[in-house]
């Protein structure tokens with residue numbers, strides 16, 4: 001008898017959760033383009049609905065039966081099983097977009113009168129949902145900036161006067177676009193401090209920038225590891241999707257709400273994401289390798305004032321400690337200040353030949369954008385400056401092209417500034 005071997009996630013991305021014998025021996029999962037599924041018996045249909053509608057808990061080893069593609073579909077189920085492996089999560093729910101994942105988490109775990117405490121900067125869509133929608137339904141919100149101590153964060157919560165109603169701490173780390181890091185386990189301690197037996201404070205982390213390869217928020221105490229799967233997980237700039245990993249209790253609740261909001265991903269998107277997962281680790285490894293070289297080049301360039309990249313955080317600082325604790329590599333998102341302002345930043349961007357000007361990130365191709373006038377244009381200008389999102393800041397998502405070509409392109413464009 002051989003010893004039981006535990007495979008690494010990257011080895012399981014090609015086959016995990018899929019039985020060829022159920023699909024005519026196909027090596028890859030077909031796209032199950034079907035709206036509904038046939039039950040063997042009426043008893044079986046009844047049992048499937050009891051679980052799907054949360055009328056009773058799932059029995060041990062009971063599988064949720066296939067019912068209807070708004071509730072579940074083989075492409076989504078196999079994909080969800082594979083996504084749990086990276087975060088070592090019980091379960092995962094996939095959505096039609098990253099925003100659908102984020103808004104569904106907030107709608108399920110916050111109710112009017114509750115307090116949401118969240119880090120800034122956050123993704124523009126998340127910021128809009130918090131300010132324009134959550135405030136409209138009577139949810140209190142309080143923001144904090146990176147770099148605060150636990151005592152400083154708790155003091156912000158207390159000053160709202162709603163500390164006893166704190167229901168969720170929401171983080172984005174590294175923060176887009178400045179790569180500022182927030183200490184997840186420190187926020188877990190805050191969540192525990194404000195939790196009561198009947199009101200747990202949930203900790204949610206948007207893990208789009210580093211995950212699911214370089215950072216695993218659940219290991220540091222988070223309840224949710226949330227993704228815009230549009231970015232690294234999808235990786236080819238050809239789809240929109242989202243995902244959330246967590247324990248059985250929270251993901252069960254999310255899937256129930258997803259059933260009624262109807263914001264699940266389509267079978268076709270699920271299938272595309274499965275294809276993407278096979279190369280996720282090699283893509284992210286190459287992108288990170290390229291980014292380290294690009295960051296070093298920028299850091300020594302006379303027309304660059306400052307580079308914001310986790311791989312360049314000086315040792316001995318508090319940020320370096322956080323980086324070492326929660327990230328296993330510096331990732332492939334770089335921001336930097338060009339010497340000058342908007343004109344110089346635009347001159348650089350417009351002079352690039354290979355690197356395209358577009359928002360989004362994490363795809364195989366390198367992309368550049370100008371946060372102050374594009375992704376973060378909606379932020380209050382004074383607050384934006386406090387977060388270092390100035391006119392001279394440029395953001396680059398480093399792709400899998402040859403790093404010599406990426407660096408050549410950046411170098412020739414900087415010459416023209």
Ligand SMILES: *Cc1c(COP(=O)(O)O)cnc(C)c1O
Nearest residue numbers: 097098099123206208228230241
């Ligand atoms: C893109 C992005 C989102 C939103 O995801 P969509 O798939 O576009 O809905 C959320 N958070 C971060 C950090 C993102 O980059």
